[in-house]
Amino acid sequence: MQTSFSNADRAEILTQALPYIRQYNGKIVVVKYGGNAMVNEALRQQVMEDIVLLWLIGVKVVLVHGGGPEISDMMSKLGKKPEFVDGLRVTDRETVDIVQMVLAGKVNKTLVNLLEMKGGRAIGLSGMDDRLIEAKIKDDRLGYVGQITGINISPVTALLEKGYIPVISTLGCDEEGNTYNINGDTAAAYIAGALHAERMILMTDIAGILRNREDPASLIPRVNEADIEELKREGIIGGGMLPKVDCCVTALRAGVKNVVIMDGRIPHSILMELLTDEGAGTMVMGGNA
Numbered sequence: 522m523q524t525s526f527s528n529a530d531r532a533e534i535l536t537q538a539l540p541y542i543r544q545y546n547g548k549i550v551v552v553k554y555g556g557n558a559m560v561n562e563a564l565r566q567q568v569m570e571d572i573v574l575l576w577l578i579g580v581k582v583v584l585v586h587g588g589g590p591e592i593s594d595m596m597s598k599l600g601k602k603p604e605f606v607d608g609l610r611v612t613d614r615e616t617v618d619i620v621q622m623v624l625a626g627k628v629n630k631t632l633v634n635l636l637e638m639k640g641g642r643a644i645g646l647s648g649m650d651d652r653l654i655e656a657k658i659k660d661d662r663l664g665y666v667g668q669i670t671g672i673n674i675s676p677v678t679a680l681l682e683k684g685y686i687p688v689i690s691t692l693g694c695d696e697e698g699n700t701y702n703i704n705g706d707t708a709a710a711y712i713a714g715a716l717h718a719e720r721m722i723l724m725t726d727i728a729g730i731l732r733n734r735e736d737p738a739s740l741i742p743r744v745n746e747a748d749i750e751e752l753k754r755e756g757i758i759g760g761g762m763l764p765k766v767d768c769c770v771t772a773l774r775a776g777v778k779n780v781v782i783m784d785g786r787i788p789h790s791i792l793m794e795l796l797t798d799e800g801a802g803t804m805v806m807g808g809n810a
Contacts, residue, residue: 537797537798538796538797541795541796541797542578542579542796545575545578545579545580545719545720545795546578546579546580547579547580547581548580548581548718548719548720549581549582549583549681549713549716549717549718549719550575550580550581550582550583550718550719550720550721550722550795551582551583551585551709551712551713551716551718551720551721551722551777552572552582552583552584552585552709552721552722552724552791553585553586553587553705553706553709553721553722553723553724554568554584554585554586554587554632554724554785555586555587555588555589555705555724555725555785559586559587559588559590559785560590560591561786563788564785564786564788565635566635567788567789568724568785568791569632569635569636569638569639569641570639570789571789571791571792572584572636572639572641572686572791573636573639573640573641573686574792575791575792575795576641576642576686577640577641580795581681582686583677583681583686583687583689583712583713583716583718584632584636584643584686584687584688584689585689585691585705585708585709585712586624586628586629586632586688586689586690586691586705587624587691587705588623588624588627588628588690589610591623591627591628592610592619592620592623592624595619595622595623596616596619599619601615601616601619606660606662606663608761608764609659609660609663609666609704610663610666610702611662611663611664611666612663612664612665612666612701612702613664613665614664614665616664616665616702617664617665617700617701617702618700620692620700620702621647621692621700624647624690624691624692625645625647625649625690625692628690629645629646629647629688629689629690630645632645632688633645633688636686636688641686642684642685642686643685643686643687643688644680644685644686644687644688645688645689645690646676646677646680646687646688646689646690647689647690647692648689648690648691648692648693648694648703648708649692649693649694649700650676651673651675651676652671652673652694653672653673653674653676653677653689654667654669654671654672654691654692654693654694654703654708654711654712655669655670655671655672655673655693655694655695656668656669656670656693656694656695656701656703657670657695657701658701665699665700665701665702666701666702666703666704667693667701667702667703669693669703669707669708669711670695672711672712672714672715674712674715674716677689677712677715677716678716689708689712691703691704691705691708691709693708704764706723706764706765706768707764707768707771709721709723709768709772710768710769710771710772710775710777710780711771711772711775713772713775713777713780714771714772714774714775714776714777715775717775717776717777718772718777718778719777719778720777720778720779720780720781720795721769721772721777721779721780721781722780722781722783722791722794723765723768723769723780723781723782723783724783724784724785724790724791725765725782725783725784725785726784726785726786727762727784728740728783728784728802728803729741729742729781729782729783729784729802729803730744730752730757730758730762730766730782730803731757732757734760740802740803741757741803742803742804743803743804743806744803744804744805744806745805745806745807746770746773746805746806746807749766749770749805753766762782765782766782766805768780769782769805770805773805773806773807774807778807779804779805779806779807780804780805781794781801781802781803781804781805782802782803782805783801783802783803784801784802787801790802
């Protein structure tokens with residue numbers, strides 16, 4: 522049943538959001554965007570609306586995006602079968618050209634256009650622009666999958682100072698002119714750290730860190746860095762959540778205040794996280810409880 526809100530209800534909701542608007546006004550929030558929220562058109566529209574709303578109230582949003590499903594789709598169209606090792610895409614020279622075409626071209630510019638259509642001002646970057654992401658080969662078995670060796674954050678800060686929303690595709694480069702496919706979560710962590718962001722948000726296809734992976738109601742709302750190793754030993758943090766949590770720790774140690782892992786499939790989850798008391802997902806914080 523649809524709930525109707527009176528004008529007084531709407532005003533009360535906005536009033537309750539005011540402390541959070543004050544808290545984040547002028548602060549940097551890095552959003553790693555991917556998963557189902559990226560390929561579902563209705564969710565994609567809502568994510569772009571959330572980002573523009575945050576931008577309009579003075580939050581300096583940096584959008585870091587992946588594009589795995591789109592890359593696989595393009596590879597199939599070109600007659601090339603995707604291969605993965607330990608969850609990472611095997612990226613030979615032909616594949617890295619496809620990755621560059623899809624991420625820096627189609628996906629990046631589509632997101633920039635959507636943000637503009639929603640009323641924002643956005644400019645797309647790749648990690649190759651002004652050597653934003655410098656990298657080297659991570660594992661010879663993976664080909665041109667990159668391990669980040671350095672971040673030149675100046676092009677991002679220049680866009681933020683001019684009032685733009687930077688939209689960053691996760692490609693890297695080296696001094697020999699090679700292009701690298703970079704894990705999106707890892708790139709977001711390094712970029713957020715270099716910006717000393719107030720918060721980094723990892724949008725995923727699960728609710729966050731769960732005590733019981735089969736039960737979304739077992740969500741752990743807050744985790745301290747000091748507790749992570751114990752949660753790993755207990756098996757609560759495992760599987761695909763391991764690299765995400767490791768990226769959270771990387772970001773925290775680089776200077777990000779806190780990181781949230783949340784379900785991007787929930788409509789307006791970014792606004793729920795930043796502008797309400799309840800928040801969304803699991804917040805990973807530095808230090809002890």
